Amino acid sequence: MHDESTLLARLREGDEQAFEALIARHDGALRRVARTYLRTDAAVDDVVQETWLGVVRGLDRFEGRSSLRTWIFSILVNRARTRAVRDARSLPFSALEADGEPAVEPAAFAADGSWTSAPPRLDADPETGLLAGELRAQLLAAVDTLTRDQRAVITLRDLVGLTAAETCELLEITDGSQRVLLHRARARVRTVLRPIVEAQA
Amino acid sequence: MRRFLTRLRGRGGPDPLMCQEFVELVTDYLEGTLPPGDRARMDAHLADCDGCSGYLEDMQRLVGTLHETPETPPDMETRETLLRAFRDLRGDARDGP
Numbered sequence: 001m002h003d004e005s006t007l008l009a010r011l012r013e014g015d016e017q018a019f020e021a022l023i024a025r026h027d028g029a030l031r032r033v034a035r036t037y038l039r040t041d042a043a044v045d046d047v048v049q050e051t052w053l054g055v056v057r058g059l060d061r062f063e064g065r066s067s068l069r070t071w072i073f074s075i076l077v078n079r080a081r082t083r084a085v086r087d088a089r090s091l092p093f094s095a096l097e098a099d100g101e102p103a104v105e106p107a108a109f110a111a112d113g114s115w116t117s118a119p120p121r122l123d124a125d126p127e128t129g130l131l132a133g134e135l136r137a138q139l140l141a142a143v144d145t146l147t148r149d150q151r152a153v154i155t156l157r158d159l160v161g162l163t164a165a166e167t168c169e170l171l172e173i174t175d176g177s178q179r180v181l182l183h184r185a186r187a188r189v190r191t192v193l194r195p196i197v198e199a200q201a
Numbered sequence: 202m203r204r205f206l207t208r209l210r211g212r213g214g215p216d217p218l219m220c221q222e223f224v225e226l227v228t229d230y231l232e233g234t235l236p237p238g239d240r241a242r243m244d245a246h247l248a249d250c251d252g253c254s255g256y257l258e259d260m261q262r263l264v265g266t267l268h269e270t271p272e273t274p275p276d277m278e279t280r281e282t283l284l285r286a287f288r289d290l291r292g293d294a295r296d297g298p
Binding site for chain 1: 225250255269271274279287290
């Protein structure tokens with residue numbers, strides 16, 4: 001990721017290992033984002049495969065105006081949208097979801113809005129500063145519990161690492177909607193992970 | 202209106218930003234999209250509130266960990282199909298038209 005021009009050169013030279021690494025890195029995220037637009041696994045399989053073939057065919061045309069991964073995801077979104085329209089199953093992106101679920105359950109707060117007691121913490125690995133291994137293993141499953149719009153945004157922002165602007169452009173949503181979806185997605189993942197911590201305590 | 206409220210609150214007394222509001226502003230805080238006044242209110246609240254400091258730290262860890270989370274690789278069959286296509290298509294590209 002850090003050396004995209006080297007990766008691109010290797011791909012253009014036909015380096016299979018480079019392509020295999022690229023697939024391993026992004027295939028899962030492509031599937032998750034494709035599922036935002038498509039209802040069946042078969043359609044997701046088709047669109048993700050078409051995307052990879054599009055990437056391979058388009059490598060020489062790619063001009064580097066965006067990052068390689070942004071380009072790959074833009075191919076995916078275009079194909080997924082086309083397929084959704086063809087299947088007459090277009091799912092509009094519900095920019096502002098109807099449910100205004102709070103980040104933390106209201107019962108955690110006293111009437112004046114302060115914590116009734118300090119919220120339980122997520123286990124962390126003191127060496128890396130990241131979440132502990134047991135929680136790390138649950139992260140993708142926790143992401144899968146989100147609504148499809150939340151899932152698309154958290155995948156592009158936090159798993160793939162696109163910027164807010166790139167994510168808005170890809171999904172054709174406003175910056176405000178993107179932030180609301182990201183906020184609910186992260187809060188929800190924390191809520192899903194928390195019982196795991198409590199169960200271990 | 203917001204500025205008026207901030208000024209009113211600024212006239213002494215405890216920081217009126219409460220934990221329940223804090224957790225709803227955490228993403229804006231991390232994204233750096235808060236107006237400076239709100240950011241200052243959050244920083245002031247953080248200095249006094251262990252619960253919210255812990256919550257913020259957990260969210261930062263969560264985001265940092267998501268960035269480091271490897272995706273599930275595709276199954277063998279899919280991988281083989283794609284690699285074959287890569288070999289065929291890129292082979293053609295290298296040989297020229």
